[in-house]
Amino acid sequence: xxxxxxKGNEAIGEAAIRAGxxxxxxxxxxxxxxxxxxxxxxxxxxxxxxxxxxxxxAVSYMIFGAAACGERVFTTSxxxxxSLMSEGISYIVGAECPAVFVNxxxxxPGLGGILPSQADYLQATKGIGHGxxxxxxxxxxxxxxxxxxxxxxxxxxxxxxNPVIILGDGLIGQxxxxxxxxxxxxSAPSNKDDWATSGMETRKSNKRNLVKSLYLDPEALNAHxxxxxxxxxxxxxxxxxxxxxxxxxxxxxxxxxxxxMSRVCRSALESLKTQGLEVALVRPQTLFPFPEKAVFxxxxxxxxxxxxxxxxSMGQMVEDIERSVQGKRPVSWYGKxxxxxxxxxxxxxxxxxxxxx
Amino acid sequence: MQTEVMFAGFGxxxxxxxxxILAEAAMDKDxxxxxxxxxxxEMRGGTAYCTVVIxxxxxxxxxxxxxxxxxxxNRPSLEKFAAAVKPGGVVxxxxxxxxxxxxxxDVDELRVPVTEIxxxxxxxxxxxxxxxxxxxxxxxxxxxxxxxxxxxKEFEKKKHFIEMNLAALEEGRKAATx
Amino acid sequence: xxxxxxxPKCLSDQETHYCPxxxxxxxxxxxAEAIDALGIAGRTVGIAPVGCAVICYNYFTFDFQExxxxxxxxxxxxIKRVRPDLMVFTYQGDGDLASIGMGEIVHAANRxxxxxxxxxxxxxxxMTGGQMAPTxxxxxxxxxxxxxxxxxxxGMPVRMAExxxxxxxxxxxxxxxxxAPKYVLRAKKAIRKAFQYQMENRCFSFVExxxxxxxxxGMTPTEAIDWAQKTMLPYYPLGDLKTxxxxxxx
Numbered sequence: 001x002x003x004x005x006x007k008g009n010e011a012i013g014e015a016a017i018r019a020g021x022x023x024x025x026x027x028x029x030x031x032x033x034x035x036x037x038x039x040x041x042x043x044x045x046x047x048x049x050x051x052x053x054x055x056x057x058a059v060s061y062m063i064f065g066a067a068a069c070g071e072r073v074f075t076t077s078x079x080x081x082x083s084l085m086s087e088g089i090s091y092i093v094g095a096e097c098p099a100v101f102v103n104x105x106x107x108x109p110g111l112g113g114i115l116p117s118q119a120d121y122l123q124a125t126k127g128i129g130h131g132x133x134x135x136x137x138x139x140x141x142x143x144x145x146x147x148x149x150x151x152x153x154x155x156x157x158x159x160x161x162n163p164v165i166i167l168g169d170g171l172i173g174q175x176x177x178x179x180x181x182x183x184x185x186x187s188a189p190s191n192k193d194d195w196a197t198s199g200m201e202t203r204k205s206n207k208r209n210l211v212k213s214l215y216l217d218p219e220a221l222n223a224h225x226x227x228x229x230x231x232x233x234x235x236x237x238x239x240x241x242x243x244x245x246x247x248x249x250x251x252x253x254x255x256x257x258x259x260x261m262s263r264v265c266r267s268a269l270e271s272l273k274t275q276g277l278e279v280a281l282v283r284p285q286t287l288f289p290f291p292e293k294a295v296f297x298x299x300x301x302x303x304x305x306x307x308x309x310x311x312x313s314m315g316q317m318v319e320d321i322e323r324s325v326q327g328k329r330p331v332s333w334y335g336k337x338x339x340x341x342x343x344x345x346x347x348x349x350x351x352x353x354x355x356x357x
Numbered sequence: 358m359q360t361e362v363m364f365a366g367f368g369x370x371x372x373x374x375x376x377x378i379l380a381e382a383a384m385d386k387d388x389x390x391x392x393x394x395x396x397x398x399e400m401r402g403g404t405a406y407c408t409v410v411i412x413x414x415x416x417x418x419x420x421x422x423x424x425x426x427x428x429x430x431n432r433p434s435l436e437k438f439a440a441a442v443k444p445g446g447v448v449x450x451x452x453x454x455x456x457x458x459x460x461x462x463d464v465d466e467l468r469v470p471v472t473e474i475x476x477x478x479x480x481x482x483x484x485x486x487x488x489x490x491x492x493x494x495x496x497x498x499x500x501x502x503x504x505x506x507x508x509x510k511e512f513e514k515k516k517h518f519i520e521m522n523l524a525a526l527e528e529g530r531k532a533a534t535x
Numbered sequence: 536x537x538x539x540x541x542x543p544k545c546l547s548d549q550e551t552h553y554c555p556x557x558x559x560x561x562x563x564x565x566x567a568e569a570i571d572a573l574g575i576a577g578r579t580v581g582i583a584p585v586g587c588a589v590i591c592y593n594y595f596t597f598d599f600q601e602x603x604x605x606x607x608x609x610x611x612x613x614i615k616r617v618r619p620d621l622m623v624f625t626y627q628g629d630g631d632l633a634s635i636g637m638g639e640i641v642h643a644a645n646r647x648x649x650x651x652x653x654x655x656x657x658x659x660x661x662m663t664g665g666q667m668a669p670t671x672x673x674x675x676x677x678x679x680x681x682x683x684x685x686x687x688x689x690g691m692p693v694r695m696a697e698x699x700x701x702x703x704x705x706x707x708x709x710x711x712x713x714x715a716p717k718y719v720l721r722a723k724k725a726i727r728k729a730f731q732y733q734m735e736n737r738c739f740s741f742v743e744x745x746x747x748x749x750x751x752x753g754m755t756p757t758e759a760i761d762w763a764q765k766t767m768l769p770y771y772p773l774g775d776l777k778t779x780x781x782x783x784x785x
Contacts, residue, residue, distance in 0.1 A: 005381050005390070023617045049616045054642035058609040061602065061639070065613025068600050069580070073617065091603050175419055176377065176392035178384045197598035197614075199621050201577030210592055212583075212601035260419070267417030341420040 003180050008143045009034035009173040012076065012102055012166075013042060015150035019185045021072035021100070022048030025062040027055055027081060030114045031170040032104035035076040056081040060088025067097035068211040070196030072154055074100035078170075079108050079120050082128075089163055090129025093228070094213025096195070098157035100150070101135075101165040104173035107339045115339025116170035118259060121316035124167050125288040132225045134232045136164045136239060137287040139258040143177035149285075151182055156239065160231050161195070167287060169312060171260045171341065232289075241285035242294050245269060250303035251278040253351050254329075256295055256321050257310040258284045260341060265310050268347035279351055280304070287317075295324035306354045307331045310347055358413055360498060361421045364485075365406035365438055366430025366451070371485030374511075375428065376407040378489060382499050382507035383411040391419040404433050411498070428492050430471070430485070435459060447496045449488060449533075467495050469532045475525060483525040490529025501530060543567035545576040545596050552590065556749040556756025558713045559587060562655055563594055565719070566624070569727040570597070573734060579622040580614055582607040586628035587661040605636020608643035611650040622733060623650040630660040633669040633693050640699070647704040647739050651729045654695060657746040658767060665751030669693040672766050677751070696743045696776050706738020706779035710771060712745035714760050718773070725775070738779045745771055 006014070013035045016024065024043060026036045036052065043050035049066075053059035059075050066073040077085060082103045092099055105120045107113035127133045136156055140146035146168055153164040193203045197211050215221035246269055257265040262283040269279050282298050284291050299307050307329045309318045315333030322331045334350035336342050364376045373394055380392040394407040408421050426446045429435035432455045435448075439459035442448055447465045450458070453472035469491045475484040486508065493504045508526055512518040542548075546567040553559045570576050576597045583591050585604035592599035602610050607625035614623050632640050632654050640652065659677055660666040666679040670692045674683035684692075696710040707729055711722035722744055729740035745767050747759040754762060 003384060005377070005384050005392070025613065025616075051612070051616055053609070053612075054638055058606070058612075058639050058642065061606040061609035062613035062616070064606075065582075065600065065610030066617040067613075068610070069614055069618050069621070071617040073613070087603060088606070095601070171393065171419065174394055176380060176390075177416075178390060197580045197600050198618070199578040199580065200597055208596055208598050210599050210601075212592070212599075214589060214601055216590075263416070264418040264420060270417065341418075343420060343422050344418045345422075 003178045005176050006143060006179045007034060007174065007176045008146055008168065009104065010038040011143050011147050011179050012150055012173070013038040014181065015147040016074050016100070017042060017046055017048065018181055019072070019151040019154045021074050021154055022046060023066050023071055023073040024049065024075065025051050025053050025059045025066070025073070026075050027053050027059050027077065029078045029081045031106055032076050032078050032102070032173050034173070035102070056084035057087060060085035060092075063099050064088050064092050064095070064097065067092060067099040068095065068197050070192030070198050074102070076102040076104065078104050078106045079117070080111065082120060082123070086123070086129045089135070090131055090133045091213050092163050093129065093133040093135070094131060095211045096161040097211065098154070098161050099163045100153045100157055101163055102150070103165060103167050105167065105169045107337065113339045114170065116260060116312060116341055117337065117339060118167075118169055118261060118311050119313035119316065119337055120167065121287065121311070121313055124165055125290070125320070128165070132228055134162075134228075134288060136160065136162065136235055137167055138164065138241075138285060139167045139287050140172055141259050141262050141283065143172065143175060144179050146172055147179055147181060151185060154185065160235065162231055167259070169260050236289040239286055240289045240291050242291035243283045243285065244294065244298060245281040245283070246273070246278065247280045247282070247298050247301070249278060251280040251301070252303055252305045253279045253354055254298050254304050254307045255279060255281045255310055255351070256284070256307065256317065257281065258287065258317075261311055261335070264342060264344055265347055267344035268351065271344060272348055272351060277351070277355065290320045290324065292324040295321055296326065296328075299325045299329045304329060308351065308354055309333045309335075310342070310350070311335045312341065313337050359416070360411050360426070361424040362409045362426045362428065362492070362498065363406055363421070363424040363438055364409070364428045364430075365404060365434030368405040370405070370430045371482065372405045372430060373407050375485040375489045376409045378504070378507045378511050379493070379499075380409045381510060382503045383409070385507065386499065386503055388413060389416050391416045393419045393421075404437065406434065406438070426492070426496055426498070428488050429455065430488060431455065432457065447492060449492045449495070451484070451488060465495070467491065467533060469529065471529065474528050474532060478521065478525055478528060480521055480525070483522060486522045486525035487529040487532070490526035491533035492529075494530040494533040543571045545570050547594050547596050549593050551594055553587065554750040556747065556759060557587070558657070558746040559591070559655065561713045561719060562653065562722075562744055562746065563591065565723045565726045566626070566653060567595065568723060569730045572727060573730055575622045575730070575734065578620060579624070582610050582623070582625045584625070584627040584631040586631045588626055588628060588655070589662065591626055605631050605634070606639055607631070608636065608639040608648070608652065612643050612646070612648045615648055615650050619649070619736070622730065624730070625650065625652045627652065627654055628661065629654070629656045629658065629668040629670040633695050640695075641702070644699045644705040644739050644741065645702045647706070649733055649736055649739065651733050651740045652742070653726065654741065654743040655746050656695070656743055656771065657748040658692070659748050659751045661748050661751055665748075670695070672770065692770065694771060696741065699741055700776040704739070705741060705777065707732050707740035707775070708777040709741070709775045710743040710745065710773050712763070712768065712773055714745065714747070714763050721773070732779060735782075737782075743771075745773070
């Protein structure tokens, strides 16, 4: 497969097609509208479905309706749009349907801004919608990784019959980088006859399927939520992904950072090394489940004095890091939350400040 | 080795395209590249810019405050970004539209009337390609044949543009290497 | 002795939870009869609303999805776009469709999504306990209009069928009632036609059904029927508002 130079947003659209997802519903919002623009041309070429919905609320239910039929389906949006979709996402979780959401984050709260941000961390990782609702959350740090994660997301959503969300920032969507697309995925949800409303006559059994999230009986709802919890627990066992940098030798500061921000930290780490200052980095690729043990292990190294969360939000990941570190090391935050991406030099300064304390 | 080029000008001057062609060319030479645009309302008529990062190693931060080189297509771009260029870099100034200088004595300032040259070729919209040709020739960031190949690839689907853009590239090269 | 009255095949045996005198049961039956008559139960997906009919899937025997309040037309859109071979209908009340779901129904209708909507208008929120709906009549008392609906404060009732009929795209828009046998027979035909048009992949089809809610209106079933005939029918006239162009031969 050839290397192509592609904008993140377009590559995400193409990745979904190559993951065998030929159904896309969306509503325009900066900075991810190029996904819809790309797929409005591309879906007809591959015999797929493209529809621009009337709102993000409606789109989340178009996704629900299609997912409930057992078809691969996805949408993309940005922060304010994801807030609107969070209603539908809660229903999709409750009704146990697989679907993929992509959030190319921009600044908030409210309209916020349109520049890169990571300020939807808590929203995505702590439930997103009402109820005992969790999503599997993945965070790419390059266009190539965004492609790979989109392609992984569909089988994962089907494995758990639960939505997966890709949390990228505006830069991942807007940047062009070389991409090599993995081979096409073929398999569709294999167990869909057991649950999907695909029409009774399409199935061997005569049983009708019902996709719902209403359980008026408290015992039934309790049992249903325990079943959901078991899935989230299984995600914690089986789906944690992360990358570590420079953790082999001694270091006095451990940085935890994800997405675009982690690349800046990697540059800072290399520059600090040339100055004789050793810093390690843990980059979570899954934000839920969070790589607690990896962070704990890296923070527990005897030489490590501080843990620093570097993110384009007001330290939303700090509490996950603190929980992982279990009080062994102090955890602090550096970042910006207005749309500016901190430079490697700024991260280096923050690290040096920490080393001086 | 990593190097960075910032292309800046009015929205509509083909800034993003010049950057994209350079990035494609570098990618085809198996270098790591990242093309990072400015986006949002400023694209609509204001200053547009993009940065192309080229490296022989995986690229860390794609956000560059101090690029190695600058291609400034209009005066606000030069005034805004000239001070950020690293010492020793090339600053290409579109002298058709910019009367002032970078006021830097530690950079290689190259003044080329790219808009006039493009008009002379019968296509003022090719000013961005003239600038690209001049910049590549002066900075030697890539071999000239590589950028020519990237121009051919970019206009593959609009074949009637290929010759004209290759001519624009060539005029830029001539202006940069007297 | 021959049986003269049979339950439609695609209605389940379960007793409904509806109040005495409620007309949901009749409308369920009309939907089931249409699906049986067309022989499409095996490829039908119903979408339940939020409202009194929230668990209406318990009374049908084919595939069903459960929507959030007002969002059924968006779900139906999702299904029809990815599985155009399925027969899809939404079953929605007035709070669901005409209030919180106004956006979804208008846009689905305007896109000409090829599903069927059965819209039950009984001028009140039923399940939540009788609050004002967009279709509540002027001066009608509800639990949130204890002095009657004041139109100078909250406007006149929304006529959904007329509103949707102003759009160019939707093909079949009809308003019917289930207040007496003659109305029920006409409603039956309209619902059947709506599904027929969908089967022929022709248009979005919409049947509003004027219905009663004796419990929340504080009336006996017969009083409720009288009140609906006298008060609602003059404001909500019955009949087809829009029918699709005849299919050209050849």
